[in-house]
Amino acid sequence: MNTNQTLSLTVNGVEYTREVPARMNLVDFLRNELHLTGSHVGCEHGVCGACTVLVDGLSVRGCLMFALQAQDCHVTTIEGLADKDGALSPLQAAFHDQHGLQCGFCTPGMLMTLQELLNEGITPTEDELRERLSGNLCRCTGYEGIVKAALQVLQSQSNAESAP
């Protein structure tokens, strides 16, 4: 289990090749090998969602996937959300507007789960949105600001699409 193997993948547009132990999970790899510490480890059993990242566009629990399973994949983490010039993405900005975070520990996972939803281009109802978020736990906010932030972005996205 401690045997190292070669892993090549792309994270936030940057290609990496590293030797990693077979038992290392993806979030530990991102945090400890690439020093992308934005993704957090909250439970290590796939319930809290703080480690959620996108692998080839789909949300994944970084604690439940081995790093080596991401061979040749494109991974997006919270560090990849803001513009290159540092401007917040619409979702990040909405979290700021709507007080969508307090301690900020669950925020990386929340953002990635919602980013996946935004990428799908659908407009869910609030109930559907809350259902979608039910795999991400937050102990501070009671979710209100998070849901409002998501609705704000979904609304402006759907307005933009329906504009002539």
Add this chain to the structure above:
Amino acid sequence: MRSPSVGHSSPRVEDHALLRGRGQFVDDIQIPGTLHLAFVRSPHAHARIASIDTMAAQSLSGVVHVWTIDDLPRGLQDHPIPLVHPNPAIKQGFLPYVLAKGEVHYVGEPIVVVVADSRARAEDAAELVLIDYEVLPAISDCKDAIEEGAVLCHTQASSNIAARVPFSYGNTAQAFDDAHLVVKESFFQHRGGSFFMECRAGLAQYDSHLDQYTVHLGTQVPHQMKRFYMDMLELGDQQIRVIAPDVGGGFGSKAPFYAEYALLPLLAKATGKPVKWIEDRFENFTSTFQERDQYWDMELALDVNGMILGVQGRLLHDSGAYLPRGLIVQWISATTVPGPYVVPAFQMEMISVLTNRVPTSAVRGAGRPQAIFAMERLLDRAAQSLGIDRAEIRRRNFIQPEQMPYKVGLIYRDGKPVTYDSGDYPGSQDMALKHIDYESFKIEQAKALASGRHIGIGLANYVEGTGLGPYEAVTIRISTTGRVFLYTGAAPQGQSHHTTLAQIAADQLGIDPALITVVTGDTAAVAMGVGTFAARTAVNAGSSAHLAALAVREKIIKIAAAMMEVPEEDLELEDGFVFVRGAKELRKSFREVAIIAGGVPGFSLPDGVSAGLEHLSTFSPKQSTYSNGTHAAIVEVDIETGHVKILRYVVVHDCGRVINPKIVHGQVIGGVAHGIGNAFYEHMRYDRQGQPLTTHFGDYLLPMASDMPPIEVLHMTSLSPLNPLGIKGAGEGGTLPAAATLISAVEDALRPYGVKINESPLSPMKVVSLLGVHALGKSHLPRVQAQEPVL
């Protein structure tokens, strides 16, 4: 002039780093060469340790040390972790050692620590440690623990009772003799734990050249942690610096000093390398302090009109295996019972009970939700027996605003008489009931019932002691570069101290709050400090920030008056300048003033001015200040599945002056979520042998986004006369009456079946079992499926 910032929803300055993934939580601080800790913990609730063999673990590659208590400094072998809040009522105050000494008393108690070059390898080694246990009988439930002949939690104990404290005033015997009605009920209440998203964490470094330690801890109270380290490791003030960086939630359970923390600096020195410990979630469920069980046996005496004559009862509190936090939670429970009501006579016995479970300490609300639940449930029952409306019986018993300040007759945890300072309790209830349209609900309810729907309304009131002293230190310093800094001992875990304290200071300094750099959680930044707990920061640190800013403002004016040779009263501050009123071009910048205050070699300071453009304030409130509020909720119960859906939830909240409405709103909503968890989901279960049964988030349910209803929050503002800005605490109020309100609403929905609910949390299974045969086939609606945990 700038418009004041206090009272406005100034944007959070904390967000920018956190939203970009650039937060600095302890585990985000990565120093090359860091070693990692893993613990061997007791798998038994009670056992004697016959032998420990660490040979195999020691020999594993990458392992640096494997320590038992015998490897610790003499002082830590002989003395346990000191008690924080001594109380003469504690008769058996067992305290834990840093590593177990001969006998273990709960599943999860640390016995051996391994330090290795990675966490994974440290865990590999921990598995190789061989411990020979002599398993002893364990006592799990605190009610069983006080039975005659019960198994003892500690073999050296004389019983399982750690403390027995009477609380009383007035003549209860007379009150109960005179009563027209005595309501008698027993309640079981359970509050689980804090379950913050970031588990406990620490990182220690030792500088051998300076003989100094730096310890990063995910703590609510860095200055208290520093004092522990100084005492336990016999260190001088300059030898230890504790920093609380970004902290991912605290909710009470990050206030204690934990055994694991003591090992960090010791092992950093022993190995010469940075040493990190990141608690995993299993450890979090089995070794972070919880709040857990209370059993209440209560009686309420009333006259024929429903006026309260007296309250008496007994409270059993599950203290767990040790009392490192004394009697804080259970004391608060007992003294919160009277709430917003006139209770002429009161007698409670509080019994703090030792059990073979994780020790307990405060979790957001800290014993208050249980007291409110007990009192409010008694009032509901009394109303029913007397045929009075639930709101009306409360209305008849409220303490009136003109009775303020109101002395309840009890001594609070701060050692001062419980004296409510301000608040309009009847007004609060009226506002909530009007908003939820309480009066017309009965019609709606009857209509719903006719179509097979079971809806109910509940309400509860609360008074909350907040703003506990002794003080919080705030230093405001304008550096010789002109930048404004605010340093405080109040360390945040999401409460937005950086934003709100800057707002308070900015108003006195006449600048944009965003220009103030707030530094929290660093013992090197400000010498004294207390920390964040008991909804105390806005009151203590907020008042200190205000007073420190006022003092710096005065100093700026004094120095500038001397510099410009103008009268002080002609000067004003705005946007980083002090200028002559009506002649804005006659001005000095903060930088220019700070340079003079910093001293120019060879020149004296202006008369009456101390060196440095700075001021330290340690405002100390005379007593706690009391927030209050009312919650009202409408629920729908599916009588076949037991599922409860919250249809409406209204909060009226009075925390005095609101510094930042958006942030207070966030605190209230988050608090309600915690209360909803306590009402329906969160249960830290143990079996009768003291084995924990809920050790992950699949078994222990936290409220999810899909569980939360919209919360309608209304504010009242009863200023506190006890501090300069009239602030009261806002961090916990949202949690306090939530379980009482929701259970009352469920009971109301099930009134056709005469169901009585005397416990929380309330699971769907329990609802169905309380309904018995009524649960079957009575619902005319398409079924709403009870939400099962998703794994």
